[in-house]
Amino acid sequence: MTTVVGTMPQAHKDHTGARIGMWLFLFTEILLFGGLFLLYAVYRSKFPEDFHFAAGTLDTFMGSLNTLILLTSSLTMVLAVANLERKNRKYAAIFLSATMVMGVVFLINKYFEWSAKFHHGLYPNSEVLQQHTGGESVFYSLYYLMTGLHGLHILIGLAILGTMLYFVIRRPRKKLRLSGVNSTGLTLKNRSGETLWEHSEAGEGAEPVREIEMSLVYTDNEDITDRLGIKLENAGLYWHLVDVIWIFLFPLFYLIT
Amino acid sequence: MNETMNETINETMEKKNPRPFSTYILIWLGLLMLTGVTITVAGLNLGTLSVLGAIVIAAIKSTLVVLYFMHIKYEDRVFKIMLGLAIFTLVVILVLTFADVSYR
Numbered sequence: 001m002t003t004v005v006g007t008m009p010q011a012h013k014d015h016t017g018a019r020i021g022m023w024l025f026l027f028t029e030i031l032l033f034g035g036l037f038l039l040y041a042v043y044r045s046k047f048p049e050d051f052h053f054a055a056g057t058l059d060t061f062m063g064s065l066n067t068l069i070l071l072t073s074s075l076t077m078v079l080a081v082a083n084l085e086r087k088n089r090k091y092a093a094i095f096l097s098a099t100m101v102m103g104v105v106f107l108i109n110k111y112f113e114w115s116a117k118f119h120h121g122l123y124p125n126s127e128v129l130q131q132h133t134g135g136e137s138v139f140y141s142l143y144y145l146m147t148g149l150h151g152l153h154i155l156i157g158l159a160i161l162g163t164m165l166y167f168v169i170r171r172p173r174k175k176l177r178l179s180g181v182n183s184t185g186l187t188l189k190n191r192s193g194e195t196l197w198e199h200s201e202a203g204e205g206a207e208p209v210r211e212i213e214m215s216l217v218y219t220d221n222e223d224i225t226d227r228l229g230i231k232l233e234n235a236g237l238y239w240h241l242v243d244v245i246w247i248f249l250f251p252l253f254y255l256i257t
Numbered sequence: 258m259n260e261t262m263n264e265t266i267n268e269t270m271e272k273k274n275p276r277p278f279s280t281y282i283l284i285w286l287g288l289l290m291l292t293g294v295t296i297t298v299a300g301l302n303l304g305t306l307s308v309l310g311a312i313v314i315a316a317i318k319s320t321l322v323v324l325y326f327m328h329i330k331y332e333d334r335v336f337k338i339m340l341g342l343a344i345f346t347l348v349v350i351l352v353l354t355f356a357d358v359s360y361r
Contacts, residue, residue: 016333023336027343034347041351042358060296067292075285078326082278233328240326244319251311255299 015230022234026241029153033245036146040252043138050135055253057122058143062113063254066106067246073102074243077161081229081236084168089224092232093168096161099239103158110151114144143253150249153242160235167228171217178212186212276331284325291318 044051080095121128122140129137185200186209201207295314299307324330329340 019332020336020339023339027339030343030347031350034350038351038354041355045355045359064292064296068289071285071288071292074288074322074326075281078281079278082276082281085276237327240322243326244322247318247322248312248315251295251299251315255295255311256308 013226013230018230018234019237022237026237029241029245033146033149033248036142036149037248037252040142040146043135043142047133047135047138050133051139052256054136054139054143055256058254059113059116060254062109063250066109067250069102069106069109070243070246073099073106074240076102077236077239081233084229084232085225087224089168093165096165096168096232100158100161100165103154103161103239107151107154107158110147146249147253150242150245153245157235157239157242160238164228164232164235167231168224172227174216176214176216178214179210181210181212182208184208276328280325284321287321288318291321 076095076098080092080099083095084092117123117140123129124137124141124144129140184202184206186198187195188197189195199209291314295311298310298314301307303310323340329336
């Protein structure tokens with residue numbers, strides 16, 4: 001009887017490199033929104049009264065509510081990451097779901113907010129706005145552009161978090177193939193040395209086993225951090241960045257009136 | 258060689274691990290408090306000061322998010338340097354363009 005020691009193939013992983021890559025992407029996002037903030041600053045200094053007046057029409061309550069929602073969703077996001085780090089698959093999934101729910105609620109609020117503005121005829125190039133001053137028109141264009149682009153980021157974030165939730169919940173299967181075996185007796189043991197399965201063909205002319213193929217299903221969370229930790233952390237980085245952008249959008253559009 | 262590398266990796270992982278949930282909850286409470294402050298300050302009608310105040314508070318809030326929620330506090334120095342460079346670049350672009358537009 002031959003003993004073949006099989007281990008799960010481990011791919012080389014560079015978590016620091018993965019995080020650096022994510023941050024490099026986030027820098028491009030910072031510059032993208034930074035350019036829009038610059039546009040806002042320049043036009044605000046050009047039309048101070050118009051911006052002052054137009055910003056007064058935005059719903060401060062709705063804006064504050066959405067700020068609370070996003071800040072709280074960032075907390076649940078980081079708690080999902082921290083739970084996965086501690087191998088708590090269940091709580092990671094719960095906090096991740098909570099984050100997604102808050103993202104959806106944020107977008108629903110945004111929908112009502114925009115609908116109210118549209119209802120009053122306040123949208124880019126609308127007839128109502130054409131009768132207003134140029135500065136107000138610019139304010140609403142920037143408002144729709146910046147909160148719209150931010151909302152798009154929330155939507156993309158939700159898609160990413162949904163994918164992550166699927167990865168956290170499912171128990172993956174892995175095909176393992178061992179070739180180069182030449183034996184008539186095989187034993188499958190678990191980590192503590194207990195025999196799980198045995199195969200032996202003794203006797204004259206017994207055909208030896210040449211290859212073993214196994215389909216393994218993960219049953220414990222032993223390596224969940226290893227498999228998913230960095231993915232969830234990078235997804236979290238994206239979600240937090242979207243939160244940071246809103247932290248600046250909120251006072252500049254809703255509060256400075 | 259490989260073993261030493263694995264050890265270093267394990268050490269950094271261990272250093273990263275003690276991030277208690279309570280820290281995150283405290284940071285969240287701080288963020289909520291600062292949001293309250295920024296809304297109150299905006300209601301006071303301080304003129305130009307209110308713009309400055311709002312931006313300063315937003316900067317403090319995002320620093321908290323970046324340091325704790327985005328783990329920059331616990332990251333290697335290379336992350337801090339890169340982030341510093343990115344913010345510096347953004348500030349240069351903002352300040353130079355704004356200065357140019359203001360004195361045109």
